Amino acid sequence: MCGIVGYIGEKQAAPILLDGLARLEYRGYDSAGVAVYHDGKIEMVKASGRLSVVADMTDNGKSLKGTVGIGHTRWATHGSPTDVNAHPHFNEKESIVVVHNGIIENFQRLKSILMGYGYAFLSDTDTEVIAHLLDFYYKGNPLDAISKAMQRMEGSYALGIIFKEFPDNLFAVRKDSPLIVGKTSDGSILASDVPAILNYTRDVYYIENEEIVRMSASSMEFFNIDEKELIKEPVHINWDADAAEKGGYEFFMLKEINEQPKAVSDTFSPRIKNDIVDIEDLNLSDEEIRNINKLHVVACGSAWHTGMTAKYIYEGLAGIPVEVDLASEFRYRDPILPEGTLLIIISQSGETADSLAALRLAKKKGIKVLAIVNVVGSSIAREADIVFYTMAGPEIAVATTKAYSCQLIAHYLLAMKFAHVRGKISDVELKEMISAMRELPGKINTLIGEKERIQRFANRYLAAKDVFFMGRGIDYAISLEGSLKLKEISYIHSDAYAAGELKHGTISLIEDGSLVIAILTQKDLYAKTVSNIVEVKSRKAFVMVVTNESNKEAESVADYMVYIPETNKYFANSLAIIPLQLLAYYISLGKGLDVDKPRNLAKSVTVE
Numbered sequence: 001m002c003g004i005v006g007y008i009g010e011k012q013a014a015p016i017l018l019d020g021l022a023r024l025e026y027r028g029y030d031s032a033g034v035a036v037y038h039d040g041k042i043e044m045v046k047a048s049g050r051l052s053v054v055a056d057m058t059d060n061g062k063s064l065k066g067t068v069g070i071g072h073t074r075w076a077t078h079g080s081p082t083d084v085n086a087h088p089h090f091n092e093k094e095s096i097v098v099v100h101n102g103i104i105e106n107f108q109r110l111k112s113i114l115m116g117y118g119y120a121f122l123s124d125t126d127t128e129v130i131a132h133l134l135d136f137y138y139k140g141n142p143l144d145a146i147s148k149a150m151q152r153m154e155g156s157y158a159l160g161i162i163f164k165e166f167p168d169n170l171f172a173v174r175k176d177s178p179l180i181v182g183k184t185s186d187g188s189i190l191a192s193d194v195p196a197i198l199n200y201t202r203d204v205y206y207i208e209n210e211e212i213v214r215m216s217a218s219s220m221e222f223f224n225i226d227e228k229e230l231i232k233e234p235v236h237i238n239w240d241a242d243a244a245e246k247g248g249y250e251f252f253m254l255k256e257i258n259e260q261p262k263a264v265s266d267t268f269s270p271r272i273k274n275d276i277v278d279i280e281d282l283n284l285s286d287e288e289i290r291n292i293n294k295l296h297v298v299a300c301g302s303a304w305h306t307g308m309t310a311k312y313i314y315e316g317l318a319g320i321p322v323e324v325d326l327a328s329e330f331r332y333r334d335p336i337l338p339e340g341t342l343l344i345i346i347s348q349s350g351e352t353a354d355s356l357a358a359l360r361l362a363k364k365k366g367i368k369v370l371a372i373v374n375v376v377g378s379s380i381a382r383e384a385d386i387v388f389y390t391m392a393g394p395e396i397a398v399a400t401t402k403a404y405s406c407q408l409i410a411h412y413l414l415a416m417k418f419a420h421v422r423g424k425i426s427d428v429e430l431k432e433m434i435s436a437m438r439e440l441p442g443k444i445n446t447l448i449g450e451k452e453r454i455q456r457f458a459n460r461y462l463a464a465k466d467v468f469f470m471g472r473g474i475d476y477a478i479s480l481e482g483s484l485k486l487k488e489i490s491y492i493h494s495d496a497y498a499a500g501e502l503k504h505g506t507i508s509l510i511e512d513g514s515l516v517i518a519i520l521t522q523k524d525l526y527a528k529t530v531s532n533i534v535e536v537k538s539r540k541a542f543v544m545v546v547t548n549e550s551n552k553e554a555e556s557v558a559d560y561m562v563y564i565p566e567t568n569k570y571f572a573n574s575l576a577i578i579p580l581q582l583l584a585y586y587i588s589l590g591k592g593l594d595v596d597k598p599r600n601l602a603k604s605v606t607v608e
Contacts, residue, residue, distance in 0.1 A: 002029060002101040003073040004179070005196050006160040008170040009187015009217045013069035014061030016189070020196035021051055021071050025597060029073035030081035034058070035088040035097045037167045038066030042097050046086040067187070067217070068170055070160035072099035078107070079124025089128045091135035092120060095164040098134070100127040101192055102156035102177040110152060130159065142166055146173055146212055147227050156353065158192055158207075170215045174207040178351045178379060181205050181213050181220060182234070188215040193349075194237055194375070195394055203234040206377040235377050239394055251595040253397035253489070257581055258448055261441035263402040264574065266391035267409045268437055275431045277417040282386045284370070289421045293340030295322045296367075298330050298358045302404045302484060303346035303372075306573075308477035310344075310411040313570045318419040327354035330361070337367045344414075345371045348395065348403040350378025359383055372410045374403050388414070397596045399489050401581050404481065405444075408574050412437065415570070436568040440575070443565040447578040451586075454579050457544070457560060458586035464515055467494040468536075470502060471519035472529050478519045478546075478573050482580030489588040489598045499532040512540040517580070520547040520554055521564065521572035533557045546576050 003024030007016045017034045032054045033046025043064055047053045051073060058064050072087035079085040087099045104110070107126035110133060115121070119132045133152060138145040142163045156176035163169070172181055172190045181190045182201040190213070191197045197204065207213060210225040222230040249255035271278055295314055297307035304326055311322040325335070327345075331354065337343070343362040347355045350373035359369050359380060371384035374392050381387045390406035416433055419425045425433070461467070467486060469479035479496035486494045497506055499518070510516070516536045520529050533543055534557055545558035548566055555561055564575040588595045 002075050002192065003196065004070070004099050004101055004158055004160050004190065004192040006070040006099075006170050006172065006190040007187060008068040008168075008215055009184060009189075010067060011186055012061070012065065013067050014058060014064035016061075016200070017069050017071035018051065018055055018058075018061045019199070020189075020191055021073050023195040023198075024073060024191070024193055025051060029075050031074045031076070031083070031086035032072065033074075033086045033088055034061070034064065034069055034071040035099075035162065036064045036066040036069035037162055037164065038064070040164075042090070042094060042162060042164055044088055044090070044097065046088065047083050048081045048086060068162060068167060070097065070099045070162060070170070072160075077103055078126045085123045085125050087127060089123065089125065089131045091131045093135070096131055096134050096138065097162050098127060098131045099160045100130055101158040102175075104129060104153050104157065105155035106153070107155075126155075130157070134161065138163070140165075142169065142171060143212065143214065143223065143227055146171060147225055150175070150210060150212075150225050160190055168216055172207060172213040172215065174211055175209050176353070176356070176379070178349075179207040181207060181215065183220060187217045188220055190215070194239065195396070198237065198239060202237045204237060204377075205232050205234050206382070208382070237376075251397065251585075251589075253399055253401060253585055253595050256395055256397055256402045257578070257585065259393070260402045260405045260448070260578070261445045263390075263392045263406050264409055264444060265441045267406040268413060270391075271413050272434055272437070275434055277413050277420065277430070277434070279388075279413070279417055282370070282388060284386055286421045289418055291340055292320055292342050292418070294338065295320050295342055295344060296335070296337060296362075297322060297324045297344045297346065298327050298355060299346035300327050300352055300354055302400045302481055303348065303352075303355075303407060305477055305481040305484065306404060306407040306411060307344070307346055308480060309408060309474055309573045310415070312474045312477065313411060313415045314418065317415045317424065317570060318422060319424050320418060320422075325358075327352065327358040330358045335361075337362060337365050341367050343367050343369045345369055345380055345384060346373075346407055347371070347378075347380050348374045348392070348400055348407075350375040350380040352380070356380055356383070372407055374406065398598055398601050399485055399584070399595075405574060405577070409437075412571060433568055433570075436571060440567065440571060443567065443575055444578055446565060447575060448582070450579070451582050454562070454582040455586040458583050459590050461515055462587060462590045464492050464587075466509065466514065467492055468506070468510070468514065468516045468541075469494060469496040469519070470499040470516065470529070470532060471496075472499050472525040473522050474570070474572055475499075475519035475521055475525065475529070475576070478521070478576045478580070479517070481577055482517065482519070482584075485581055485584035486587065488601060489584055489593065489595055490591060491593065491598070492587065499529050502532055502535060507535060507539065510536050510539040510541050514539070514541045515544065516541045517544045517546065518558075519576055520545060520551060521576050522569055523548070523551075526551060526553070530554065530557055546579055548572075
């Protein structure tokens, strides 16, 4: 959650801070603020609500003089979203100022100790504890104060810190929350995510756990928690800065829906060579693949939905038993991970807190971890044994579309490779699947081209209160994602059900006019799912069916048909999800909602 930006250099800091924070708005927030050192004083402006409030209060940063500063967009965890609870936070003397992403788990204990020493607190946040703790330890050496504070704090944090007595330095600290720093042409910059700094530098340093950075306008030094200096190498970021802009679209989500054909192609093309799946860069040998006895897929949200799809594919295609877990549940149930298990962690940002904790738990148990991530150098990517990078590029809208589609491609490729190596599919069958995969971008583009038809249908259901999705097998996994897309950006209650489970209670909710969206892409399950459609039709539901072009029989039970092109049955999710993404988008648009930044949600969930 949240966003951090800091700058020290030759230029006025505040406009750079606001620009960077604007590029992090997709992470989700409910208040914002900036602090800038100028003429012997740290000036702070912060407010609840949108970043634009702070921009208006400071004339887009122009009224705040000074060339060193920090800024923050906050998503409330401790204390409601108010002006007082907004970041940055001072110590009592206003000589130390801090911005913070993450959660200090022992903040109440630290707060009680500090209050015993006479410290007074203005806010309800855990972050104010950091400012006072730094003050407690500060004896003229910022690095020493930071090191001592880190040794007392438990939990996760990415920090930007300014000491009034050291106006030529900006400090950054990281533990379990993402943080990057980089040199610009006129100074140094820090941020919690790449889009914030793309306009200023392409060479960044990823800060590791319990590392400290001391920056000046012309230099950058790295230290561990014991204050020993470290040598780090920069990573070059190849993202196109324009990719983080709307490019003429009203919302990022629609832009990213339209980018899916290219993102999908970019993800599979480097992995297919001479009609084989090439994963040599993963350092996963054929012998290791043959020795896999079990796959354990762990993820959150939409990434978990790709894992649900993957279960059917890995088992059906490669013959490997698969268990799928929500990361937030996996880490607390002492999972049994027998020898020969490969754990697959899926995360768009590579910073998802629960998924990162699950990775560490698996490694502690001696299990090899393969990560499917979109962000190079992210925490999960750095800590996994094997990394499969998707090529979605920056995704700004909170509701994922192209990152989800690229995660599906990663699973397809891995399943095809595993199946071929283990002798479950022949060379001919592999070649046929590769051919089908190469056709996916064009077929996705065809479905996107039918968006106006989906929009007309969406306009009929702007006032819907409940929507039900259903399917069997892979179609159930598709339903889960379709339902999530709708609820997260339209605020309409929706749920997805395995179609055969409707009669076990849920069908009691179906009434005259209820919208039921049925997914039928798996031909061997057509008849069973049609029977379930008849059951809801008899309760006077209105049924929208998403199915293959060849399934004309479904017209007899459907009220509205959406056809998808024919493809390999294991690839159906990549096509069926497109009209469901568009449906959610146009319902949200029709209701006049903020499609890209839905309430209470954040792009990167870096806290539990």
